[in-house]
Amino acid sequence: MDGDxxxxxxxxxxxxxxxxxxxxxxxxxxxxxxxxARRAIxxxxxxxxxxISVKFTDDVGIAEGAVDEGGPKREFLRMLMKKIQYLHIFEGPENRRILAYSTSALEDNLYRDVGLFFSLSIVHGGPSPKFLSPVMYNALVGQAGERNIEDIADGDLRGEVQKLKDASSLQDLNKQMNAMSTLLITAGCFRPILNMQQKDKLIMDIVRFLVLERTSTPLHQLRDGLQTLDVLTYIQEHYKAFKDLFVCQGNEKLTAEMMEVVFMDIKMSVPGSNRRRDEENIVGYWRDFLIDLQGTCKIYASHLLFII
Structure with missing residues (x-):
C-alpha cells in the first residue's frame, strides 16, 4: 500500500x-x-x-559531558550507520550493498541487531541506512523487482554467470554449465537446456539464488530487528516513500522535503512560552529558506551522510 x-x-x-x-x-x-551500541541494547x-542519551568515553572510560541535547546522539547514530555499512554481513559496492551470509553473525544475532539499529536511527532522528542496493531493498520489503547480473557482489561468480549470458550457441552454453556444475547444483539450477530460449530463465534463476535465496535466513533476522517500533510495517505499507531512506539514487538533487527529513529532530520549548513562539517562527523561516534554495543547490543526495 502506498498512499498520498x-x-x-x-x-x-x-x-x-x-x-x-x-x-x-x-x-x-x-x-x-x-x-x-550492542552492549546497550x-x-x-x-x-x-x-x-536516547549518549555519553562518549575516552580510552580510560571518563565520560564526556553530562547531558545529551541531541548532538552526541546524532554523532553516535551517524558513526553507527557508517560502521554498519562496511560490516562483513554486507557485500558489494559501498552504495549498493546486499546481504552476505555469515554463520557466526547469524548465531550472534548480528543481522537482527543491525535491523534494530536501522529502526532506532530512523525513529530517533539519525541518518538512514542509505546504502542498500535496489534489489536488496525490494527483498527487504517483500516486493518483486528486476535482478541483474550486476547485482552479484562476488566478481568471480559474476564473471562465470556472464559467460553463460555471452554463450552464443547451445554447445557453448552447455560447456559453461558443466564448468559451473557445482554451483548450479547447489543453487538447484542444474538442468538440461534444450534450446537457447531457456538461457535467460537459467540466468535469472542463478542470479536470484546468488543475490537473494542464499541469504534468506539472514534477511529474515534483519527483518525481525527492523520490526522494532513497527518500522518494517510502515516501510512495507509505504515502500515507495521509504525507498529514499535505504537506496542511494546516485546524483539525485536534494529537495526541500529531503532536507526537512534530515533536520527533523527539532527540540522546542514549553508550548505557550515566548521562546516557543520564537522557535516556531524560526522553523518557518528555515523551511522557507529550503524552498527558496531548492532548484539552485548543487548538493546531491549521495552527499547526505556528510551533511549530517
Whole structure:
C-alpha cells in the first residue's frame, strides 16, 4: 500500500512513539561504536521507545559531558550507520550493498541487531541506512523487482554467470554449465537446456539464488530487528516513500522535503512560552529558506551522510 502521505509525515508518526520522559543510556567509545551500541541494547533496562542519551568515553572510560541535547546522539547514530555499512554481513559496492551470509553473525544475532539499529536511527532522528542496493531493498520489503547480473557482489561468480549470458550457441552454453556444475547444483539450477530460449530463465534463476535465496535466513533476522517500533510495517505499507531512506539514487538533487527529513529532530520549548513562539517562527523561516534554495543547490543526495 502506498498512499498520498509524505515521508516527513510518516517519520513524524514513527517518532511520536518516543517517550521523552524516559531515557536509554548509551556509553560509547568512538573506536568501538558497534560494540557499545550492542552492549546497550542487551541491557534489561533497554527500551527502544525511550529517549536516547549518549555519553562518549575516552580510552580510560571518563565520560564526556553530562547531558545529551541531541548532538552526541546524532554523532553516535551517524558513526553507527557508517560502521554498519562496511560490516562483513554486507557485500558489494559501498552504495549498493546486499546481504552476505555469515554463520557466526547469524548465531550472534548480528543481522537482527543491525535491523534494530536501522529502526532506532530512523525513529530517533539519525541518518538512514542509505546504502542498500535496489534489489536488496525490494527483498527487504517483500516486493518483486528486476535482478541483474550486476547485482552479484562476488566478481568471480559474476564473471562465470556472464559467460553463460555471452554463450552464443547451445554447445557453448552447455560447456559453461558443466564448468559451473557445482554451483548450479547447489543453487538447484542444474538442468538440461534444450534450446537457447531457456538461457535467460537459467540466468535469472542463478542470479536470484546468488543475490537473494542464499541469504534468506539472514534477511529474515534483519527483518525481525527492523520490526522494532513497527518500522518494517510502515516501510512495507509505504515502500515507495521509504525507498529514499535505504537506496542511494546516485546524483539525485536534494529537495526541500529531503532536507526537512534530515533536520527533523527539532527540540522546542514549553508550548505557550515566548521562546516557543520564537522557535516556531524560526522553523518557518528555515523551511522557507529550503524552498527558496531548492532548484539552485548543487548538493546531491549521495552527499547526505556528510551533511549530517
Amino acid at each position: 502521505i509524505s515521508l516527513p509525515e510518516l517519520l513524524i508518526k514513527l517518532q511520536s512513539q518516543v517517550d521523552l520522559e524516559k531515557i536509554t543510556k548509551f556509553n560509547i567509545n568512538r573506536n568501538l561504536v558497534l560494540d557499545g 542487551k541491557r534489561k533496562s533497554f527500551c527502544a521507545k525511550s529517549k
